[in-house]
Amino acid sequence: MFTLIRRKLQNRKLLNGCLLLGITLFISIATCTPMFKKGSLNRLIQSKFTDYIEDNNEYPAVIGRSGSCKTKDFPTVEAITEKIDSYGKSWQKYMKIPAREIETCMSVEGSKITQQYDGKNNWANIAYIPDLEKHITVVKGELYGERKKKGNVYPCIVTEKVMDNCSFVAGEQIRFEEIKDKNGNMLTMQIIGIFDEKSNTDIFWHMEASDFKRQVYVSKEDMEEILSGYSFDTVFFDYYMMLDYSKINSKNIMDLKDYLQQFHELDDKFTDNFAELLEEYRSDKKFIDTIFWVLELPIFVLLLAFVYMVSGQILSMETGEISMLKSRGFSKKQIVFMYLCQSGILAGMGVVIGLPLGYLLCKMAASTNAFLQFSLKSTAIYKPTIGMLGYVLVAALITIGFMTLPVIGYSRYSIVEQKSKKADFHSVNFVERYFLDVILFLFSSYLLYNYSKQKEILAWDVMTGEKLDPMVFLNVSFFLLACGLVGLRLIKYLVRFVYFIGREKWKPHMYASFLQIMRTKGKQNFISVFLVLTIAMGIFNSNMAGTINTNNDLRTRYNVGADAVVQEHWNLEVFLTSQGQPDWIYNEPDYQRYGTLKKNACDNMTRVVRDDNVKVSCSNKSIPGCSMMAIHTKEFGETAKLEDGLNKEHWYHYLNTLAKNASGVLVSRNLADEFNIKVGDSIQYARFQPVIYKQDEEIASCNGIVCGIFDAWPGYEQYGYGYNEKGDWEEQQKYMIVVNYAYELSVFGMMPYEIWMDLKDNASVADVRTYLKENEIETDFVKGADEEISEILDSAMIQITNGLFTLSFIISIILCTIGFLIYWVTSIKQRELLFGIYRAMGMSMKEVNKMLVNEQIFSSLLAGVMGGIAGFATTLLFVKIVAVVYLPRAHNIGIRLHIDVIDMCRLGLIVLLMIGICLMVLRYIVKNSNITQAIKMGED
């Protein structure tokens, strides 16, 4: 039997090779899935942690506990340390995520202090931080470890902040009025050093040194001595464990989430800073799980259809052999077993090639940064997993099933039944007979109608982390399939119609070719559906990916407002006025420092005051929390970016109007609607004191005449989202006013401003960052449109979508080209006798060629056109709905359809090339077939 199988495989090398290709691709995609998914989830986790650092300027993955202990139970520093460490140990026992740093601070009761140099009455407490010396730099004086206690005076060190807060003087002695030493005297300390954190990137400082506003630090030995005579019974501690978040991955993250929840339930003093992040991950993971299977399903279906088609083609050529084996006494079981072994061998080979290929496909998908665009970014996070083997096994079994199951059907029929089935040219397939194509079309259209009405609900579900409805994506596949099937029905009617109108006049080659197309629809339908789906899917995927990427690009550029925006750190100085009243002033950093940057990297640069806490009033109505932008109109117009067409008039018109009205105000349309005001009306706006000062008090309020009402403005997002007082997620309108910088400055004084930059073509935000670093300019934030766009394109969700769309397109093109060629080559091979008859009866080669071209036009080319129509129809109808999943937030720039003409041309070229190659191959086969040999074949 195995010799027979070997011969069978060798005899049909081409078809079995194609079958192996289908199996290999199926297995490789299955292999790629767990690796790509796991890598994407790990990437998601890591990007969430890094985003957290950027957004909060704080190390993520910190767990901790604050508390106190009684000195009678824990009399020594050692005992207290042991108690504190026991928390960490018990957490680690479960979580198994290593700690990168541990910050512990133990302190005694606070006390009023008396200062040597008559400082005002103050309050402070004594603390000890293990390993403090490793994480600090002494900026003045010396470290406590270097000087021993002198008499009853303990040496201590403090931060600059404490020096300022308590008005200490370096070297000053301070006495703690309520804390006694073991001799019963007031505890006395001398400030021997002032320190700062060694590095502001040192993760040790979860609680930054400057956060401890009234603490003085002593050495372990001195703390031990202080505790021995401590007059209170409680010691306080803060304990923070900085977990190594690079060790948190898709495998352990959910366990970690559960443990954190349990720790919170068991200990109300337990704290962490990343529970919210883990919850976000959980909802993102649900989204990714759904996205994965809905985007992969069409590829799997296409691959299985390919395997089914090729194995069906092979079987149809082997019906004679099956019947012969039956006539020689082979039972049905033996025949099925033989094919099972054959399929097993092919699947085995598929596994061997598919595993490494799956790995490569995953790396390829992971390196995409747009549809069919690859980059050289690192894909190290995508690693092979043991789960791949399980996927491979299941995939191999499925392909074996798909190859073997049809054999059962074939082995059931006798040779006579086989022949009569082959001869049945008039039968209508199941789909056409029961109008399943039309039903599917109506069904998917109905779903489309429903989803288009429920776009907001869909967006809401995505934003609130509800489960994503997979039907949104599946319906696209249904619609594509329905379009393909209905398209084929239409092609069939068209062929009949064309044949009918010229039936008496057709030349013999046209007559034969029309009859060929009409009578062999069964097999041809399959390849035509394949062709339609491939082209339609290619068009849709390209446009879908293009729309997501382009809209993200447009929105991000709009939100940032310019190529780069820098907010330098401004120091707020609080002082007493000559009248003894406290007041404040912002020290403006030197703007001239940006001169070189402007010269080398920027075409334009401007200062923009931005305040998101402005109260705008009109008549008796006030709206707090509005945004205000104060601009130099000319510079702003040269620097900021705003697409034309978003406002009723070009935005320069608004700038010109504002420039002419010193006290003029441009207002956002929603604000104008809210107050029911128009150009020429007057509004009042007020800014507030700095947050750290008296944030509820207004600095000043002034009137402004509305000189323009805009719909869109650089950096102005009309829609915000957040939880309301009831805890419900809601869309919130954001309002904005734009005023003249000079006028704003005259009313409210110098307040922090952003620096907006229009970068030169060869400059990037990285250059700006380098400049800031080199010039030691401290910033609150640096935003760059290009950077933010690349971050978005690099996000797990977009990456998965681009990767899977690219993969599915490449695979469908491979399958389609090969499937198409196989179909035609085998169909020509099978029709060799027929061509022999045509040629023997005197049909010229030219006529045979015309016949083939006519067949290609009315089957392949029309199927291609139908695929194009289906692809564009699906794009127009579905892209905006599916894009809501990726762009759920409302925005000043509504979702825009993006059709990439280059991609479309590329696709069209591939299809034409495919048909061209096919025609050439067919012509070659027909031309080289010997007529007498062909007729002889018929005798055999």
Add this chain to the structure above:
Amino acid sequence: MEYAIRTTNIVRAFPVADGNTFYALKGIDMDIPEGKLTILKGRSGSGKTTLLNILSALDEATEGEVLFGDRELGSMSVEEREKLRRFEIGFVFQSVALIPIMNAYENVDYGLRLAEYDGKRDSRIKQVLKMVGLGGRMNHMPMQMSGGEQQRVAIARAVAHKPGIIFADEPTGALDTASGLAVVKLFKDLIEQEGITIVMTTHDPGLMELGDVVYELEDGEIVGREEYGTGSI
């Protein structure tokens, strides 16, 4: 007697493995009489089909001359040979060779379209199908008909455009004796009614005496020639 085809010293050689040459025909000299049934007989491999292919312009002789009327086949271009087959010859192949995607009517229609038949195609199709006894099965597909019926459709297709000569390669090979006899009777009737020349190959000894002229081939050579002319069914 007028001759439709005359051959002089036809040789057909095929290259085979090891650089050797196989001679399927070794110097055939023969005449095909016009308006008669000529039978080529011989065992399998004797060269009957090769000779028939050369006579019908399907294949070319390696050496020798074939006069088709007054035209020499060897000097004709591919296009001229195609035209010859298309307009002046009718074929009935051993493998029946009906076009499987066309029914009986369409198969005959195809032949007529190919030969650019200038009469009314519909009535001619019906006439020839009736003549071969298949007037009631015009819409049947080849696979829905028996071997004999298919062969009769092939004959109808071969004669429909009124060619001067019909070549039939083992037309009775796949048929039972009765069907085979019916096919040969049909040929005799056609010769009588339409004055067509027919050349057929067979190895069925029972059909030999029905031919007007019988050539016997053995190993690529003519080993016998007999004239009957009186054979009747």
